[in-house]
Amino acid sequence: MTHLLAPSLLSADFGNLARDIELVNKSTAHWFHVDVMDGCFVPNISYGQPVIRHIKKHAQKPLDVHLMIVQPERYIQSFKDAGADILTVHYEASIHLHRTIHAIQDAGMKAGVALNPSTPVSSLEDIISDVDMVLLMSVNPGFGGQKFIENTYNKIAQLKDLIKRKDAKCLIEVDGGVCADNIKSLVTGGVDVLVAGNAVFGAKDPIKAIELLSE
Numbered sequence: 313m314t315h316l317l318a319p320s321l322l323s324a325d326f327g328n329l330a331r332d333i334e335l336v337n338k339s340t341a342h343w344f345h346v347d348v349m350d351g352c353f354v355p356n357i358s359y360g361q362p363v364i365r366h367i368k369k370h371a372q373k374p375l376d377v378h379l380m381i382v383q384p385e386r387y388i389q390s391f392k393d394a395g396a397d398i399l400t401v402h403y404e405a406s407i408h409l410h411r412t413i414h415a416i417q418d419a420g421m422k423a424g425v426a427l428n429p430s431t432p433v434s435s436l437e438d439i440i441s442d443v444d445m446v447l448l449m450s451v452n453p454g455f456g457g458q459k460f461i462e463n464t465y466n467k468i469a470q471l472k473d474l475i476k477r478k479d480a481k482c483l484i485e486v487d488g489g490v491c492a493d494n495i496k497s498l499v500t501g502g503v504d505v506l507v508a509g510n511a512v513f514g515a516k517d518p519i520k521a522i523e524l525l526s527e
């Protein structure tokens with residue numbers, strides 16, 4: 313069972329962003345995970361399209377953009393223009409999710425839907441066949457470096473069941489508190505994409521950390 317690793321630039325050194333992007337380019341990581349926060353859907357504000365445009369100039373791997381913003385449907389084309397390859401919106405933030413998902417795909421991106429820790433997997437019953445990826449939040453979104461919520465394992469199992477029952481094709485991504493201690497259980501449980509911020513950029517040797525987390 314192989315998996316993809318997406319280092320989260322939220323934990324990178326914003327003053328040396330080009331250097332940290334270069335580090336990921338050279339590493340065994342697969343995607344860049346790019347967290348957009350609006351100070352409304354989540355308490356924190358991170359960065360938006362102008363910064364992503366610059367990330368795109370340096371990045372040699374796909375940009376996996378995770379929108380933690382209200383009404384993300386307002387900005388689909390502008391994130392496409394900024395360089396997003398995969399665009400994930402929160403279930404809790406988009407009322408007409410079906411329309412949003414198809415608008416993302418029509419704009420030429422893969423479409424993901426993210427669930428907060430308190431949102432049940434069963435909410436996806438009628439959208440699972442339309443999405444390219446489901447992102448399970450394993451912390452409450454807003455900050456890097458938080459502790460992994462153990463109930464995520466139950467949600468992964470439920471999601472696997474739902475995907476099988478609907479014969480859906482989407483990837484499973486887990487985001488928050490991913491580290492060397494839980495990576496094996498997550499991959500065995502069926503996770504396809506692992507996001508890691510602190511475990512990569514907080515490590516003494518990020519290249520080595522990526523190697524360990526992606527093997």
Ligand code: DX5
Pocket residue numbers: 320322323345347378451452453454455456457458487488489490507508509510511
């Ligand atoms: C949290 C973000 C995550 C965050 C993960 O709201 O969605 O992508 O960067 O960071 P770690 O791996 O440090 O929990």
Ligand code: ZN
Pocket residue numbers: 320345346347378487507
């Ligand atoms: Zn994220």
